[in-house]
Amino acid sequence: MAFYDLNKEERQLVVNNIYEDCLTSFERKNLEKLLVHFSNEDTYIRKTAYQSVGKIYNSNFRLQKDILVYLKELLENENEKVRQTTINSAGEIGMYYFEDVISFFDIGLFDDHHSIRNAVIGSVKKMGEKNPKPVLEWAKNYLHHEDKEVRREICHGIELRGRKHPEDILPLLKELQFDETKRVRTTLVHVLGQISYKKGCLQKVVSHLNTWKNKALVQDAIDEIVDVHSEKRYAKFTALTQQEVIRYIDEHLQISKNNG
Structure with missing residues (x-):
């Protein structure tokens, strides 16, 4: 029987x-x-x-060294689900002890299986939200990696921190503005849209976009930002209406004025 086929009491027993x-x-x-x-x-x-695993690591100092040894062993398991869960375990640890698990993400980024790479993205998202400084410093090392998928994954991974603190990730995103790979560019535009719609975020995003040089990329980002605020997207969750966003951009985006 699947986990969510159980009632609440039964699920709690399984968790325990x-x-x-x-x-x-x-x-x-x-x-x-x-x-x-x-x-x-x-x-x-x-x-x-x-x-x-994350809870055990955080509450049992005496076991931490052994846990890392065992997780490193599991990261080499032939079963992709085991490797995926191992990366996610490292992500739970990394929310508080990122330095202990850096090597897991250096390895997971290049796993042959997409589910492990996706687990890296998910882990970077949750770690970046809780423990941003070391995680973003690590992410910088891969922004210009020769593998386009690595660049895309890093761009996607830092998104969650940007939803509340766009100023933390905008300098990293800016480094990707001239990336010629379509998937990277598409992800970059998507992330710029995602970090624009919470209260106080649009202003920070637009201000930073004024310093970008790739005008075509900025225009694509603006189109995405406006669309994110539409009824078909996130209008119920946005701090501003679509018309307010358009008005703000018209008044504050210097690139659009320079393009006249």
Whole structure:
């Protein structure tokens, strides 16, 4: 039976049992039970497992060194679900101890399987929101990587921090403004739209775009920002109406004025 086919009390019992299985695996240095959960077909079982690992790491200092050793071993497992859950476990740890798990993301970025690379993106999002300084410093190292997918993944990964603090990621995004790869450019425009619609964010995004040199890219970003504020997108969640956004851009975007 799938996790969400259970009632609330049954789900809590499963969560408690998975936590105990993970803790016991580390304490007894036997990963058999841990692997059962890490490889489970049910996404929510795997999520419960990697969240449990994060909780155990954060509350059991004596186990931290061993946990990292075991996770490094699991990162080489042939099962992509195990590797994916391992990266997500590292993401839980990295929200507070990013320096301990940097190597996991250096490896995961180049995994052959897309689910592991997606787990890196998801982890960078949640780590960047909670622990931005070291995570963004790490991300800078990959902004100009020769692999276009790495550049795209980094761009996507830093998005969540930008939704509340666009000023933290705009300098990194700016470095991608002349990227010639379509997928990178599309992701960049998407992220600029996503970090524009919360209260106080549009002003920061527009102000920063005034310093960008790629006018065609800026115009694409502006089109996306306006569209994000439309009824078909996020109008129910935006701080400003679409008309207010258009008016603000017309008044404050210097590039549009320079293009006359």
